[in-house]
Amino acid sequence: MYYDVILSGFGGQGILLIGDILAQAAMMEDRHVTWMPAYGVEMRGGAANCTVVISSETIGSPLTDRPCGLVSMSKPSLLKFQDKIKKDGLLVVNTSFVEEDLITRDDLETICLPASELAFQAVGQHKMANMVVLGAFLAASNVVDCKTVETALESLFQEEKQKLIPPMIQALHCGINYREKQEV
Numbered sequence: 001m002y003y004d005v006i007l008s009g010f011g012g013q014g015i016l017l018i019g020d021i022l023a024q025a026a027m028m029e030d031r032h033v034t035w036m037p038a039y040g041v042e043m044r045g046g047a048a049n050c051t052v053v054i055s056s057e058t059i060g061s062p063l064t065d066r067p068c069g070l071v072s073m074s075k076p077s078l079l080k081f082q083d084k085i086k087k088d089g090l091l092v093v094n095t096s097f098v099e100e101d102l103i104t105r106d107d108l109e110t111i112c113l114p115a116s117e118l119a120f121q122a123v124g125q126h127k128m129a130n131m132v133v134l135g136a137f138l139a140a141s142n143v144v145d146c147k148t149v150e151t152a153l154e155s156l157f158q159e160e161k162q163k164l165i166p167p168m169i170q171a172l173h174c175g176i177n178y179r180e181k182q183e184v
Contacts, residue, residue, distance in 0.1 A: 001031070001056040003143045004064040006081050008049035009073025009094070011039055014130030018071075019050035021134065024152035025144040026054040034062035049077060054143055071137050073115070073130070078102055092137045094129060111136050113178050119171050128171035135175020146176060 005022075009015045016037050023035040034053045040046025051067070053059050069090035072078040075098050082105055085091060091108045093100070096116035103110060113136055115129035122128070138146055149172065153165050 002054070003069070003141065004051065004053040004067045005069035005071065005090075005137070005141070005143075006049055006051050006064070006067050006084075007071040007073075008047075008077030008081055009097075010077075011046045011048040013048070013073045014127070015048045015073060016050050018130045018134040019052050021149060021152050021156060022052050022054075022144065024156055025148040026052075028148050028152055028155075029144055031056060031144075032059050034059050036062040047076060049081075069137065069141060071133050072098060073133065074098065075102060090137070090140055092133050092140070094133055096129065109140060111140055111179055111182065113175070115175070118174050118178060122174035123167040123170050125167065125171075128167060131168050131171035132175040132178070135172040135177075136179040137175075138172075139176040139179035146172065 007015050007019045019035055023033045026033045032055045035050060037050040039048040051064055053062055066084060066086040068086060070081050070085050071092045073094045078098050085108055087107050089108050091110045093112045094115040095112045096114045100112050115132040116126045119128035119132045120126050150169050153168055157164060
């Protein structure tokens with residue numbers, strides 16, 4: 001098993017966090033993992049992305065030229081990375097910030113979802129959009145189990161931040177449910 005994904009958007013959208021959550025969950029499932037963040041110098045609003053590689057075997061490099069998947073939370077990230085996804089790969093796009101007509105690939109499994117609006121409907125917080133797209137990504141890729149992601153959340157957040165976990169899990173399931181409804 002080998003899966004690599006680029007998670008991308010603006011700083012402040014929780015891109016690096018969902019990459020970290022994904023990496024933690026994969027490690028909990030006894031997989032080999034690399035997590036490589038990259039971000040601009042701006043505190044918020046600059047480019048942010050991370051590459052997560054998950055494998056059942058030792059990983060030679062954290063870099064990827066042709067990832068299996070892309071999660072895009074911003075227009076610049078879609079424009080920068082969509083041509084790199086390998087044929088028949090997975091593209092998850094937050095249409096709250098990205099117009100669907102900017103998607104130029106028809107050889108990908110594409111999930112377009114208004115993640116910010118869905119997060120607000122699910123938990124009353126737009127900032128949980130990252131968890132919504134992570135849920136949709138998990139539902140489509142099956143790269144790690146959702147229950148493992150929930151366990152990873154508990155291990156990543158310190159005691160004083162434990163109150164964040166229930167809405168994060170709710171937003172995660174919102175994305176999973178959105179994806180599952182698309183399949184019908």
